[in-house]
Amino acid sequence: MITVQNLKKQFGSNVVLKDISTTIREKEVVCVIGPSGSGKSTFLRCLNLLEDVTSGKVDIAGVEVTDPKTNIDKLREDVGMVFQRFNLFPHLTVLQNIMLAPKYIKKMDKAANEKKAMELLAKVGLAEKRDEYPDRLSGGQQQRVAIARALAMNPRVMLFDEPTSALDPEMVGEVLQVMKDLAHEGITMIVVTHEMGFAREVADRVLFMDGGYIVEEGTPAVIFDAPKHERTQAFLSKVL
Amino acid sequence: MSDTLQIMSDALPILFEGLLITLKIAAISLVIAFVIGLAAGLMSTARSRIIRGLAGIYVDIIRGTPLLVQVFFIYFGLPEFFDTRIDPEVAGIVAVSLNAGAYIAEVVRAGINSVDKGQVEAARSLGMNRFYTMRLIVLPQALRRMIPALVNQFIISIKDTALLSVIGIRELTQSGEIIISTNFRSFEIWGMVGVFYFLLILPLSRLSLLLERRLNLR
Numbered sequence: 340m341i342t343v344q345n346l347k348k349q350f351g352s353n354v355v356l357k358d359i360s361t362t363i364r365e366k367e368v369v370c371v372i373g374p375s376g377s378g379k380s381t382f383l384r385c386l387n388l389l390e391d392v393t394s395g396k397v398d399i400a401g402v403e404v405t406d407p408k409t410n411i412d413k414l415r416e417d418v419g420m421v422f423q424r425f426n427l428f429p430h431l432t433v434l435q436n437i438m439l440a441p442k443y444i445k446k447m448d449k450a451a452n453e454k455k456a457m458e459l460l461a462k463v464g465l466a467e468k469r470d471e472y473p474d475r476l477s478g479g480q481q482q483r484v485a486i487a488r489a490l491a492m493n494p495r496v497m498l499f500d501e502p503t504s505a506l507d508p509e510m511v512g513e514v515l516q517v518m519k520d521l522a523h524e525g526i527t528m529i530v531v532t533h534e535m536g537f538a539r540e541v542a543d544r545v546l547f548m549d550g551g552y553i554v555e556e557g558t559p560a561v562i563f564d565a566p567k568h569e570r571t572q573a574f575l576s577k578v579l
Numbered sequence: 580m581s582d583t584l585q586i587m588s589d590a591l592p593i594l595f596e597g598l599l600i601t602l603k604i605a606a607i608s609l610v611i612a613f614v615i616g617l618a619a620g621l622m623s624t625a626r627s628r629i630i631r632g633l634a635g636i637y638v639d640i641i642r643g644t645p646l647l648v649q650v651f652f653i654y655f656g657l658p659e660f661f662d663t664r665i666d667p668e669v670a671g672i673v674a675v676s677l678n679a680g681a682y683i684a685e686v687v688r689a690g691i692n693s694v695d696k697g698q699v700e701a702a703r704s705l706g707m708n709r710f711y712t713m714r715l716i717v718l719p720q721a722l723r724r725m726i727p728a729l730v731n732q733f734i735i736s737i738k739d740t741a742l743l744s745v746i747g748i749r750e751l752t753q754s755g756e757i758i759i760s761t762n763f764r765s766f767e768i769w770g771m772v773g774v775f776y777f778l779l780i781l782p783l784s785r786l787s788l789l790l791e792r793r794l795n796l797r
Contacts, residue, residue, distance in 0.1 A: 389700055416706035426701035430719050439715060440705035485701075492705055 340365040340527055341386065341496065346395035348381055355381045357551035359395070365495075366525040370538035370559075373548035374574055379531040380423075382548065383498050386529070387411075387418045400495055416444060419489030423501040425481040427473040427488070433460065434469040437488045445492070459487035463517050479510030483517050490521075497521065499530040535578055539563050547571045586767050590758050594768075597754025598775050604668065604750060605737045608675035612736065613729075615680030620687020621713070634684060641681030647742055650674045654746045671743040679736040686728040690721035723794045730787035734780050741776075751775055 341363040348356040355378045363369055371379045384390040386397055388404055388411050397404040402414050428436050437456040441447040447455075460466045463483035465476075473481055482502055489497060499518065503511045515537050522528055522541045532538060538545050538559060545562040547555045547570075555568045563579070566572050622634035641649070654670035694717045702712040744753035755772040759765055 387704055389704065412703075412706050412708045415704055418704070420701075420704035422697060422701060424697055426695070426697040428698065428701070428716055428720075430723070440702075440707060443711055443715065444706050489705070 340367070340400060341529075342396070342398040343386075344396040344398075346382070346385060346397060347393045348378075348385055348390060349393050355551055356385065356393075359551075359553055361546065361553060361556065363527065363529065366527055367543045368522045368528045368541055369530070369544050369546060370542040371529065371531045371546045371548060372533070372535065372538055372562075372574075373546075373554075377548040378551045379548050380500050383420075383500050383529060383531050386496075386498060387415050387420060389420075412444075416440075416492050417495045418498060419492060419494035419496070420498045421482070421485050421489055421500065421502045423504050425473075425478070425485045425505070427481050427485055429473050432470050432472055433465065433476070433484050436473070436484060437491045440488070441491050456487070456491060459490050460484075462490075462520070463487045464513075477510060478506045479513045482506065482510075482514045486514075486517055486521075494526075496527045496529065499528065499532070501531050501533065503532070503534055533578070535563070535575075547574065549574065583767055586762060586764050587771060589762075590768055590771060593754050593758055594751065594771055594775060597749055597751040598779070600668075600748065600754075601737070601740050601750040601752075602779065604671055604675065604740050604743065604748070608672050608679060608740070609733055609736060611672070611676035612679035612683055615676060616683025616687055619680060619684035620691065623684060623688045624691050638681045638684055641678055646674065646678050646739055647745065649678055650742060650746060653677075667743075667746045667748045670746060671740070671748050675736055675740055675743070678739065679732060682732050682735075683729065686725050686732060687721070689728070690725035691717055693724055694720045726790050726794070727787060730783060730790075734783055737780060737783075738776060 343359055343361050346356055346359040347354070359378075359382060371382065373379050381390055385392050386399070386404070392405050395405065399414065399418060402409055404411070404414060427433075428439065431439065434453070434456055437459060438447075438452045441452050441455070442449070457466060457469065460469060463486055465480055465483055465487070468476060468480065468484070473484070476484065486497075486502075502518070503514050506514065511534065515534060518528070518530070518537070519541055530538070530542070540559075542559050544556060545559050546553050547562060547566070547568070549570050555562065555566060555571045562571065563575065566575060619634045619637055622630050623638070625631055625634075650671065653674045654665060654667060658665045698716050698720065699712055702716040707715070740750055741752040743750055744756060747753070749757070751772055755768050759768050762768075
């Protein structure tokens with residue numbers, strides 16, 4: 340589904356991703372963990388080219404993302420993204436937030452679009468908030484709407500960039516629950532997260548990143564209970 | 580002083596005609612200026628350095644020269660160079676439009692830059708191209724924030740049309756001068772001209788406040 344080969348990314352002289360290679364299978368749920376500054380978010384943002392790649396190859400569903408000739412807008416329709424800071428559109432209602440991209444990009448019929456949007460809202464448990472503006476919602480509710488908004492485009496892959504890091508602790512659970520449900524539905528997911536409990540429970544595979552490399556990867560059981568690399572051990576001993 | 584009321588009522592129809600011309604020139608100029616300002620403001624946020632540079636040069640030239648000089652250049656300078664004539668009202672409208680357009684471009688640029696980068700990323704990650712992102716996400720938010728600065732510029736430009744009296748347009752200020760040249764009653768006439776401008780501007784200030792309150796927070 341996703342192949343990353345020798346991905347490198349530098350900002351000026353600062354090399355954030357040194358050499359990343361990995362493959363993510365269809366329907367796989369991959370959690371990316373690691374200390375801050377390890378390049379986790381940058382890695383995620385390179386996958387849909389929110390950051391342009393310095394060198395290396397990214398291939399999603401047979402489309403070479405890093406090829407300059409690729410229609411990146413088209414590719415992004417298939418790659419949903421959820422941000423740490425939600426980034427809902429504040430001038431639109433919840434329903435309008437969800438319906439906007441399908442309306443303008445997929446030219447979706449209004450009735451069908453609204454029906455789909457309401458289904459998604461119901462799925463994240465916020466059907467009654469359809470006509471509210473984002474500033475009237477709590478952080479957890481905003482993030483659930485943001486997930487619904489990304490799902491409205493029927494993406495094949497969902498990228499989550501620290502989706503619970505900006506939330507008050509009591510709201511983390513509701514967002515993780517929605518993400519768990521998604522994982523069980525079989526959407527390919529890549530989740531950059533500090534929620535080790537979530538990674539352990541939901542991930543098929545965990546990537547531990549440090550210093551611009553994937554230092555270690557494996558099933559949650561391997562990474563959390565028997566990490567081989569000493570940097571993984573050091574990190575986990577701090578966060579667990 | 581006993582004939583003050585008579586003087587004023589005599590002046591009223593002439594000043595009112597002038598007011599209409601001021602209103603016409605201001606309205607046309609501000610519409611054009613808004614289009615120019617929006618275009619130049621968008622250009623100044625473009626990726627291409629050349630496009631940004633062009634917008635920058637335009638803004639710098641206008642901001643770096645007095646409106647009066649711009650008016651003279653457009654009304655006297657350009658027609659002389661091209662050996663032609665230009666209608667004073669047209670010249671006036673062109674001058675005020677270009678002038679206000681440059682300041683509005685800066686307002687637009689600041690408004691666009693004030694929109695959180697995450698908004699653009701969210702839109703782009705949904706598959707929206709640059710055009711849709713600008714039109715559906717960035718500009719609607721930017722325009723709301725621009726309203727106070729925009730109205731401020733509108734007010735300044737409306738008052739700037741008074742300068743057009745120097746090229747013989749019979750707008751409000753010129754009408755006042757014409758009356759005074761026959762009756763020598765500066766106090767009454769300039770007082771009335773001032774009140775006319777004030778009454779023209781006041782509703783605009785009020786409208787701005789109203790808009791701001793209605794669009795607040797969204």
